[in-house]
Amino acid sequence: MTFAHRAHAMPFGATLLPGGGVRFRLWAPAHDRVGLECDGTAPQPMRQEPGGWHGLDVAMAGAGTRYRFVLPDGLRVPDPASRHQPADVHGPSEVVDPAAHRWTDAAWHGRPWAEAVVYELHIGAFTPEGSFRAAIERLPHLAALGVTALQIMPVADFPGGRNWGYDGVLPFAPDASYGRPEDLKALVQAAHGLGLMVLLDVVYNHFGPEGAYLHAIAPQAFTDRHSTPWGAALNFDGPDSAPVRDYFIHNALYWIEEFHLDGLRLDAVHAILDDSPRHVLDELAERVRAAVPGRHVHLVLENEENQAGRLVPRHYTAQWNDDAHHVLHVAATGERSGYYADYQGNTELLGRALAEGFAFQGQMMPYRGHPRGEPSAGLPPTAFIAFLQNHDQIGNRAFGDRLSHIAPKAALRAVASVALLLPQIPMLFMGEEWAAAQPFPFFCDFGPDLADAVREGRRAEFARFPEFADPVTRERIPDPLAEGTFASAKLGWEDMAKPDHAETLAWHRAILAVRHAEIIPRLPGIRRGGSWRVLAPGAVEILWSLDAGGTLRLRANLSDTAIADPPISGNPEAGRVIWQEGQGVGPWSTRWSIEDLA
DSSP: OOOOOOOOOOSSEEEEOTTSSEEEEEEOTTOSOOEEEETTOOOEEOEEEGGGEEEEEETTOOTTOEEEEEOTTSOEEOOTTOSOOTTOTTSOEEOOOTTOSOOOOTTOOOOOGGGOOEEEEOHHHHSSSOSHHHHHTTHHHHHHHTOOEEEEOOOEEOSSSOOOSTTOSEEEEEOTTTOOHHHHHHHHHHHHHTTOEEEEEEOOSOOOSSSOTHHHHOGGGEEEEEEETTEEEEOSSSTTHHHHHHHHHHHHHHHHHHSOOSEEEETTGGGOOOOSSSOHHHHHHHHHHHHOTTSOOEEEEOOTTOOGGGGSSTTSOEEEOHHHHHHHHHHHHOOOSGGGGGTTTOHHHHHHHHHHSOSOSSSEETTTTEEOOOOOTTSOGGGEEEESOOHHHHHTSTTOOOHHHHSOHHHHHHHHHHHHHSSSEEEEETTGGGTOSOOOOOOOOOOHHHHHHHHHHHHHHHTTSGGGOSHHHHHTSOOTTSHHHHHHTSOOGGGGGSHHHHHHHHHHHHHHHHIIIIIGGGGGGOOSOOEEEEEETTEEEEEEEOTTSOEEEEEEEOSSSOOSSOOOSSOTTOSEEEEEESSTTSTTEEEEEEEOOO
């Protein structure tokens, strides 16, 4: 069976007609008339259709035609379903021929999730050029490292020339600063040629604050019955919600079908609020899986509520495990600011997060002031993605400093050896494999109406932390609007050749080789969380039962103090050691072993 190459059929936007010309459709229920402007010509009136739709077939339009919709008050707006915005979010949309790219990956059907070693990257900062095409040149490095899946931070068109991607306003248009849609397709195709899956981060919980013309086109797309940290919630469950649900579900299908992506990471789904009988997240997953039954497609969640139920049945493949990050981060750094205070010094949470997924499974979380999470021990470990660093955990620090900047090397190696061999799915953040010296600060490029508010808001956000109580210290926080802040985040690939970085890279290649040889083949046989026990403050032992019999065992002392006569279950030297950091049960020591039944 071969991979079918097809454009995704959408009920809105600009569609090339078989006999020539283009069909334009827009949902604008707030307006009784809408015009269509093509290549700067005088607007043509669109016909009104039932349900708030407006449509028009234009015989002379084709691929490359630039167009805008004109609202009754004269406001010219881009297409909310635009496939390309050559002049950014305030400019006209461009008609794209989805079949223009000639795919060569017909034999690719993806990879099983158990094989995933994820690598998160930001297209703009990943290479000096910051483009889809430039990223292709670095794919052989990732394949040699042992990575099997790219996770690309959001590329939906955002205002200006630089942004993390979570301020996107045109979800179907890859940002033009990275290249054309065909360039993203070329990146996906090249990745598949090297055996790499490609997942895309998508944002279905809000639109960014600049260039979101959907507010003017269809205010019914939003509701004041719910609220989010970013303002009015999207209308997934009220009157006129059907086209809104379809808009985002079609976006998911578009990326999977038209760009051959292997999966999506859905940002902050706890802020996708839906009280209808069938939650939009359930409908989205069901429709995506029904559309591509012959492929491995992986849907990943970010969910602060730790809802294990979202992962059963397996509509959603896995969730980013912030709890695993937090317990390992506080072990390595000793930090206790903000939510880290709830994890610092709590070895019970360390054991539970590593063995069972969630540290909080319904218990009160003091930082939040209410219970958090659901029981997760019954889920397979592959339902969780473990990491030491990601864009949030680095970039939400005032200076964007990486873990290698703040943790002792022995501590960093110990926690990394846990995260990378854990039966949970491991994830690296770009440059982590060689301890990149570059920070990853927050950056954006809003217009003057927003720039000052964002700049001051960033500094005010840190004012409540004791280390930033002094206004002079806060002034040192990088200006997110400055081009230099973005430039500072670009990876210095030349650093890999320097001795310390080269040694770190070799270490990561070696441990990932062990994961591929010893852990990945056994993951289908680890069907639920492990059993764990506290050995001493900061030290745990965890055992995972294997289907074929035997045990995967981790003994870890994630502290700077040696353990005296630890009460280790069974024979502490039993099993075949596959990886060891440190000495015995000394400071910052880990021992991974496998006991196979003969």
